[in-house]
Amino acid sequence: MKTIYFDNNATTQVDPEVFAAMEPFLRDMYGNPSSMHHKGGEVAAPLRQARQKLADLLGCAPEEIIYTSCGTESDNTALWSALRAQPERKHLLTSRVEHSAIYNNVSLLRRLGYRVTEIGVDKYGRLDMEELRKSLTPDTALASFHWANNETGVIFPVEEIAGMCSERGVVFHTDAVQAVGKIPMSLSQSRVDMLSLAGHKLHAPKGIGALYVRQGLKFSPFMVGGHQERGRRGGTENVPYIVGLGKAAELALRRLPEENSRVRDLRDRLEEGLLKIPYSIVNGDREHRLPNTTNISFEYIEGESILFHLSSFGVCASSGSACTSGSLEPSHVLRAMGVPFTAAHGSIRLSLCVYNTQEEVDFTLEKFPPIVAKLRALSPFWKDDGPAESALLTCDSDNCNLCG
């Protein structure tokens, strides 16, 4: 069975060119760049070149990049650095739809006595900018808003937020784990202070991430240790992976136009085709969205069961349903958008990349409608070709927290 991989927002396949670039560093070129001998010396130049390539993709200076182990580490580094570097400020401003790498810090911060404001979104996942503006205070240590949402692909007006923050002297961090390689960026011309990325979302392997820190910004390290990364992140450099990320950045920069034309067209074709299925809705702002992502709810059925059927045809996707979120509630992103429960549990995210083809899209469009029909035929909420009137739509508990 051929694999059709439409789950590139979860992780991506390592590009063969990336693998080839890394291989010498997993074999003969094993030196530690800090060592004062030729084995150390021979990795210095490749390391420097790799950093330059990533800087080219971001449009920043190579010294502004700190390598980390993953997107989560980058996010945590940015958050805690801002709080530690400005101990007099006790307020964090963020949104309700961030990735858990930021989101799950919120309750911890509150317990530690910080004030946290989480800005809400409308039903299209668009940020309430007025609320955001009002919530920036002299006490705000950090404003952290993702560039693009991993579940819906919705893009936040990052430049505008960065401008608002800079006018008020507030440090601004953006989690761009989903945006890097899909949206052109030029950080030296922007007012973004810190930016997180993860290699495995752009065809580098898992285990490498990076944090951009604007030159001159006060910084406090998260991983305290050696002098690596100019004393801003201890730990012997992960040479093979840094080289791999460099290659991936080079490829991503070259593929940006394709990502925003051919991949976008494929995504649109897939989305339009799936929307022909009755009672299906796109979740998120279709105008301001990553070119590779669509998130569609198929009402009255549950996401995990759709995924298993898709998988039996080789098609890989993901869902925001409770059964797949690792918790018992549907995704906090869809809930923040107010997606009704009839739809939240049946949401499917398809995220493409430059490896995908029109044949794959068409094959999926052929297999998808019968899967939905089969599951609806099983569903107590479905009758013939429309929703059934059912007592089970919401639970009978009067003050159920879920149904609100």
Place this chain on the structure above:
Amino acid sequence: MWEYTDRVMDHFENPRNVGVVSRIDAEGQVGSLSCGDALRLTLQVDKDKDTIEDAKFQTFGCASAIASSSALTEMIKGKTIDEALSITNQDIAEYLGGLPREKMHCSVMGQEALEAAVSNYRGVPIKSAQGELICKCFGVTDAEIEKVVKTNRLTTVEEITQFTKAGGGCGQCKPKLEELLALILHQAKTPESPAKPPRMTALRRIKLIEEAITQEIAPALMRDGGDIELIDVDGNEVFVTLKGACASCPASNLTLTDFVTEKLRALVDPNIVVKEYRA
């Protein structure tokens, strides 16, 4: 990805007994769309023999919810009502070759739908749906939890969540779940009322006081840099000295009266009076 057995995948991909029976003699509905899974079970019953002639289901939910519903209908067809009622959620899971722990609530949903259908058939209220609502997020009562804890021999709150979903939403009910679990486990451990303690002799009382101080109270005080020494016991009066941080602490009187007295009263005798002995 969940590791489902081949039987789960088989019942998911080829569900048996989908739909509604042609003559509905009994009907059970559990779960809801908002909770993420729901099951409607209908039965056709041979009233003379009290036997389930036919069973069909409609399920909204994940692969294991669909497989559990399908398995349930296969298991109860041809059984008498009483036989069917003796099926536990464990039996459903076993029929499928096991379920991941996090998915055990699917088997519980199957069992509850059956119970609801039988109650509907017999015209009696559903037992486990009665009782106090413990988890508002998923509408779970103490009666349901008690039943699941007992049939599956659960020992942690995490397991209660895996089996009933209770606690898996906002988490506000977790302290209540802790309490309830402790209560259920305690009942299970001490079926008869505990034997009456023998009348306390002076020697026994002193021993208990000593134990309480060295094992419970002193370690607690030491954690804050203090210490306590037992000087004498006279009837209900206990004389102690406080050392280190406690003695110099302005709140040391409070520590003594509130903390030591409370502990000794709880552990030894409610009539104890603690006095600080100053040399």
